[in-house]
Amino acid sequence: RLYIDSQFEKTDDEETAVRRVVMLALKSPRFLYREVGGEKDTFDVASRLSFGLWDCPPDNQLWNGASGNSLDSREKVARAAVRMVNDPRTKTKLREFFHYWLKLDDLTDVSKDAEQFAGFDRALLSDLRTSLELTIDEFVSQEKPDFRQLLLSNETFFNRRLADFYGVSVSSEASFQKVAFEPDIRSGVLSHPFLMSGFAYHKLSSPIHRGVFISRSILGRSLKPPAEAITPIPPDLHPDLTTRQRVALQTSPLACRSCHEMINPLGFALENFDATGRFRKKEYNKNIDPSGSYLQQTGELAKFSGARELGEFLANNDEVHLAFVEQLFQHIVKQSIQAYGSGQKENLRDFFVRSDFNVNALLAELATVAAFDHPTPDLRASE
Numbered sequence: 001r002l003y004i005d006s007q008f009e010k011t012d013d014e015e016t017a018v019r020r021v022v023m024l025a026l027k028s029p030r031f032l033y034r035e036v037g038g039e040k041d042t043f044d045v046a047s048r049l050s051f052g053l054w055d056c057p058p059d060n061q062l063w064n065g066a067s068g069n070s071l072d073s074r075e076k077v078a079r080a081a082v083r084m085v086n087d088p089r090t091k092t093k094l095r096e097f098f099h100y101w102l103k104l105d106d107l108t109d110v111s112k113d114a115e116q117f118a119g120f121d122r123a124l125l126s127d128l129r130t131s132l133e134l135t136i137d138e139f140v141s142q143e144k145p146d147f148r149q150l151l152l153s154n155e156t157f158f159n160r161r162l163a164d165f166y167g168v169s170v171s172s173e174a175s176f177q178k179v180a181f182e183p184d185i186r187s188g189v190l191s192h193p194f195l196m197s198g199f200a201y202h203k204l205s206s207p208i209h210r211g212v213f214i215s216r217s218i219l220g221r222s223l224k225p226p227a228e229a230i231t232p233i234p235p236d237l238h239p240d241l242t243t244r245q246r247v248a249l250q251t252s253p254l255a256c257r258s259c260h261e262m263i264n265p266l267g268f269a270l271e272n273f274d275a276t277g278r279f280r281k282k283e284y285n286k287n288i289d290p291s292g293s294y295l296q297q298t299g300e301l302a303k304f305s306g307a308r309e310l311g312e313f314l315a316n317n318d319e320v321h322l323a324f325v326e327q328l329f330q331h332i333v334k335q336s337i338q339a340y341g342s343g344q345k346e347n348l349r350d351f352f353v354r355s356d357f358n359v360n361a362l363l364a365e366l367a368t369v370a371a372f373d374h375p376t377p378d379l380r381a382s383e
Contacts (some may be wrong), residue, residue, distance in 0.1 A: 138157075199213050205274055
């Protein structure tokens with residue numbers, strides 16, 4: 001009556017009536033928020049599960065479960081979530097999350113100095129992205145993907161062109177194949193050449209870009225925008241300084257320290273990788289100093305040197321686990337985890353630890369929380 005009949009009664013122009021019906025529907029809280037107006041029921045549970053894990057309405061099995069008694073307890077909802085996590089639609093959504101988590105969509109315009117880095121062209125960059133995507137795909141396809149291995153593995157996928165550029169041995173075949181780096185050189189996605197080249201300048205590495213990435217994405221820290229845009233100090237002005245020394249010099253003013261005291265030491269740990277992500281021990285004939293540190297929110301100062309020690313610190317750090325849980329929850333549920341209770345983030349983190357950091361188990365649990373343990377807001381006043 002409200003949404004359709006009354007709109008046609010108000011005008012003789014059918015097109016105008018249809019437009020009003022559509023606009024009224026799109027503006028309705030019942031369209032914008034699935035939670036509006038209602039008591040918890042099994043159909044709401046089914047919808048929360050399917051939209052959370054699949055981004056689509058419930059399938060027949062969920063629909064039948066909502067019609068019967070298969071979704072009327074937390075245990076039954078959890079079993080349904082486990083079944084759904086193994087569906088290709090969930091794998092696709094998890095893959096999309098990792099693209100967001102690693103900021104892949106921000107790294108679309110990467111170029112390097114052709115004279116300094118001969119061979120680093122658009123084709124190689126495309127191969128690098130494929131390499132990282134294949135690494136993510138393999139991780140997502142596992143039955144029990146261990147979050148820590150994402151930050152610790154020294155394996156990825158290279159083809160012949162990448163192998164030649166980065167000095168890795170592959171078979172004579174041109175297709176992508178799994179390769180292993182020396183275990184003390186690289187550490188999972190943190191040091192993947194695509195990210196290292198993306199978080200770098202045209203000719204130089206960038207401890208700041210790399211440190212910001214680790215701070216925001218991996219550790220979940222909030223950073224204020226810089227008070228003003230500052231052009232990096234050109235190497236020619238201080239030819240006797242390494243990139244690390246120039247960055248330390250440029251960010252030494254008091255106004256910079258509040259953020260860069262956290263950013264710089266994280267990025268310095270990845271200074272063994274040049275602007276293309278190739279491993280190096282020297283810069284300007286000076287030994288690279290890859291030592292870094294991080295002042296944890298507990299007040300304890302963690303120290304590490306190089307990508308491997310940085311990866312081991314992050315993979316086993318409570319702040320990283322909390323940040324990952326919160327960001328994955330936001331991506332799946334499209335709501336802040338704080339809306340589900342002040343202790344919910346810590347509860348999910350504890351579950352994550354107990355599951356040996358099984359990302360699939362975490363997905364099923366947070367989907368269950370969102371579907372069955374969610375608060376029931378009374379939004380009827382907005383109608």
